[in-house]
Amino acid sequence: MLCSAVVAPKAVVDLEVNKGWERVKRIFERDEIGTFSPELNTVYQTTFLTAFTGACYGGFIQSREAYLRFFERNQATQFTDHFEAKKKLQDFVTVNFAKGALKWSWRLAIFGGFYSSVVTVMSTYRGDSSIFDFIVGGIVSGGIYRVNYGLRGIIVGCTLGMVIGLFGGSLTMTVLRLTNTSFDDVRNYQLEYQQYRDKNLAEAAKKPLMEVDLKEETILSKAHDARLASEKTKTVSTKHHTPECPAAAQHKVDGRILYRNCENL
Numbered sequence: 001m002l003c004s005a006v007v008a009p010k011a012v013v014d015l016e017v018n019k020g021w022e023r024v025k026r027i028f029e030r031d032e033i034g035t036f037s038p039e040l041n042t043v044y045q046t047t048f049l050t051a052f053t054g055a056c057y058g059g060f061i062q063s064r065e066a067y068l069r070f071f072e073r074n075q076a077t078q079f080t081d082h083f084e085a086k087k088k089l090q091d092f093v094t095v096n097f098a099k100g101a102l103k104w105s106w107r108l109a110i111f112g113g114f115y116s117s118v119v120t121v122m123s124t125y126r127g128d129s130s131i132f133d134f135i136v137g138g139i140v141s142g143g144i145y146r147v148n149y150g151l152r153g154i155i156v157g158c159t160l161g162m163v164i165g166l167f168g169g170s171l172t173m174t175v176l177r178l179t180n181t182s183f184d185d186v187r188n189y190q191l192e193y194q195q196y197r198d199k200n201l202a203e204a205a206k207k208p209l210m211e212v213d214l215k216e217e218t219i220l221s222k223a224h225d226a227r228l229a230s231e232k233t234k235t236v237s238t239k240h241h242t243p244e245c246p247a248a249a250q251h252k253v254d255g256r257i258l259y260r261n262c263e264n265l
Contacts, residue, residue, distance in 0.1 A: 019127075020124075020125040020126065020127070021125070023124045023125065023127065024121055024124055024125050027040055027120065027121070027124060028040060033055025035191070035194075035195065038184075038187030038188060038189060038190060038191040039085065039120045039124055041187070041190060041191060041194065042116065042120060042187055042190065043113065043116045043117050043120055045190070046112050046115070046116035047109050047111075047112050047113040047116065048112065048114070049112070049113025050108040050109050050113070051105045051106070051108060051109035051112070052105070054101075054104035054105040054107060054108030054109065055101035055102075055104065055105035055106060056101070057104055057108075058100035058101050058102075058104025058105065059097040059098070059100045059101035059104075059258045060097075060100075061096040061100055061104075062096045062097060062099055062100025062101075062103070063093045063094075063096055063100065063213040066092055066093050066096035066097075066098070067089070067093055070088075070089050071090050072091070074088075107145065108166075110141075110144065110145060111141045111142070111144075111145045111161075113143040114137070114140060114141040114142075114144055114145075115137045115138060115140075115161075115165070116137070117137075117139050118133070118136060118137035118141065119133045119134055119136075122136060123183060124138070129173070129176075129183045130169075130173070131166070131169040131170060131173055132168070132169075132170065134165040134166070134168055135162055135165040135166055135169060135227050136165070137161075137165055138161035138162050138163070138164045138165020138166070138168070139158045139161050139162050139165065140161070141161050141165075142157035142158045142159070142160050142161020142162070142164070143157050143158045143161065144157075145157050145161070146158075214262075
């Protein structure tokens with residue numbers, strides 16, 4: 001009894017740990033058709049979305065500041081005409097938009113990528129989702145985001161990340177409970193939609209080639225049919241053609257001579 005009470009829970013825990021790590025390993029494996037797992041696809045989409053959001057935010061903020069700064073610095077500047085002034089302004093705003101987009105896109109992409117990765121790995125390992133996963137993901141992502149600012153910056157980043165994770169996790173779990181769905185349902189829906197989209201794209205890419213082949217085959221078949229019809233018409237007309245003899249030959253010679261003369265005509 002004592003041995004079973006001590007050893008059995010350890011075996012159960014080890015089995016659960018092995019199952020958890022097996023589920024985590026399957027995240028980074030492809031299926032039989034080469035498709036990534038729904039969990040990894042979610043991480044990719046989150047990273048791309050945060051990078052796009054950061055690019056838009058940084059580009060708009062930086063371009064607005066550049067627009068105002070251009071007028072402040074060039075109030076006394078003389079340009080050749082208003083076209084030159086507009087060109088200088090457009091170039092200055094465009095360059096600063098690109099700088100702002102690059103500055104914010106990779107930062108938010110790192111935060112969003114680590115946040116989504118931690119949440120996905122923890123929920124997959126435990127086999128369930130909870131708000132605790134989002135809080136831990138926010139703390140880890142915030143600390144990594146502010147790691148270059150020292151210990152004080154890491155603490156501030158972890159605190160802000162915890163707040164973001166708490167807010168995002170509460171909102172996500174509330175929506176999932178109201179809709180009576182789970183993360184697995186959402187991921188499976190995303191995977192089905194991606195497969196459906198890829199299938200339509202593949203069919204759309206093959207369709208023009210099939211139409212061209214069908215068109216060429218139709219043209220060749222029509223030309224072949226026309227040629228066969230022409231040859232058949234010539235054969236029939238040659239077979240049923242009987243040359244007529246002149247009336248003068250019919251009166252002067254007999255039938256045999258007439259027939260021979262008709263062949264020579």
